[in-house]
Amino acid sequence: MDTQVEEVNGVKEPLSKKQKKKLMKKQKWLETKQERRKKEKLKMKQKRAVAKAQGLSFGPDRKKLKQCTMSGSSCKQQIVVDMSFEEFMMEKDIGKCAKQIHRSYSANRRVDNPTQLYITSFHGQFKEILSKNIGYSNWDLHYRTEFYRECFRKEDLVYLSSDSDNIIDKLDESKVYVIGGLVDHNAHKGLCHKLAVENGIQHARLPIDEYIVMKTRKVLTIDQVFRILLGVTQGKSWKDSFLEIIPARKGATDKDGSPDNSEEEQVEDASKSSSCNSVSTPSAETDVENGNEVSAPKDMETRLENIEHTDPSL
Numbered sequence: 001m002d003t004q005v006e007e008v009n010g011v012k013e014p015l016s017k018k019q020k021k022k023l024m025k026k027q028k029w030l031e032t033k034q035e036r037r038k039k040e041k042l043k044m045k046q047k048r049a050v051a052k053a054q055g056l057s058f059g060p061d062r063k064k065l066k067q068c069t070m071s072g073s074s075c076k077q078q079i080v081v082d083m084s085f086e087e088f089m090m091e092k093d094i095g096k097c098a099k100q101i102h103r104s105y106s107a108n109r110r111v112d113n114p115t116q117l118y119i120t121s122f123h124g125q126f127k128e129i130l131s132k133n134i135g136y137s138n139w140d141l142h143y144r145t146e147f148y149r150e151c152f153r154k155e156d157l158v159y160l161s162s163d164s165d166n167i168i169d170k171l172d173e174s175k176v177y178v179i180g181g182l183v184d185h186n187a188h189k190g191l192c193h194k195l196a197v198e199n200g201i202q203h204a205r206l207p208i209d210e211y212i213v214m215k216t217r218k219v220l221t222i223d224q225v226f227r228i229l230l231g232v233t234q235g236k237s238w239k240d241s242f243l244e245i246i247p248a249r250k251g252a253t254d255k256d257g258s259p260d261n262s263e264e265e266q267v268e269d270a271s272k273s274s275s276c277n278s279v280s281t282p283s284a285e286t287d288v289e290n291g292n293e294v295s296a297p298k299d300m301e302t303r304l305e306n307i308e309h310t311d312p313s314l
């Protein structure tokens with residue numbers, strides 16, 4: 001009889017019932033992967049045909065997607081995902097990181113003027129995982145094997161961290177905003193902030209408390225942070241960008257509920273001109289538990305998920 005074994009501390013031990021079940025499930029999932037992909041592709045094709053027949057739009061036009069490149073973009077805002085945290089992540093979390101970068105890339109190519117999106121420390125396991133996504137090398141991203149500090153001038157860098165006491169007020173195209181490529185389920189709380197401080201790099205957090213009320217922690221995912229910044233570079237106010245991207249389950253609500261908030265107008269104007277950055281000092285943390293719950297639009301997320309399953313080159 002073929003007994004399945006696993007190696008624990010160099011000793012081969014038989015698999016438990018639970019482990020066997022898990023292994024079989026994984027094998028089945030792998031065996032049916034291609035078939036599932038085919039089915040999903042067909043389903044998307046049919047949906048696209050139906051939408052076309054009804055004169056409805058089904059996501060962005062592929063031709064237009066190809067035209068909206070980083071090199072042709074009028075937006076020169078540089079945003080970096082620092083992938084130097086591999087040693088702090090388990091393989092499945094590196095996989096999650098790759099997925100979040102995929103989402104960021106997909107969002108970037110869907111705007112008229114994409115930001116200049118960099119992936120630094122691009123090597124190792126992360127590169128391997130991304131390589132499984134056929135065509136990743138054709139993605140319109142600036143890949144750099146070097147550490148982020150070797151790619152930019154130190155004085156231009158602003159490391160983003162929810163643990164920073166500095167607050168980004170406006171985005172500044174002369175600055176390079178760095179997002180930590182770390183999925184850690186809060187196991188390494190404050191790590192990015194600590195490293196930025198130790199290395200004398202400017203740091204700042206997003207102005208979440210200044211515009212919205214959140215019932216949960218203000219630590220966002222890589223793609224949420226990127227998409228919020230992206231929205232602002234495209235002329236959205238911070239508030240609108242937060243409410244659109246932060247998932248409803250995080251309980252994000254408008255801070256004052258007033259549509260003609262003069263503070264918001266100011267920021268919107270400033271972000272449109274994309275002029276200069278200021279990193280301001282923190283204001284008092286607000287603890288408001290009331291307000292209407294605003295659902296973040298899910299359509300983009302759903303579309304990205306669909307695309308992810310159907311078109312591996314995206």
Ligand SMILES: C[S@@+](CC[C@H](N)C(=O)[O-])C[C@H]1O[C@@H](n2cnc3c(N)ncnc32)[C@H](O)[C@@H]1O
Nearest residue numbers: 160161162179180188190191192205206219220
């Ligand atoms: C999941 S978080 C990683 C949390 C990690 N424990 C750390 O030390 O930052 C991924 C990255 O998103 C960015 N980020 C998340 N929430 C943020 C916020 N509220 N303000 C600024 N950056 C944020 C940071 O760059 C962070 O490194």
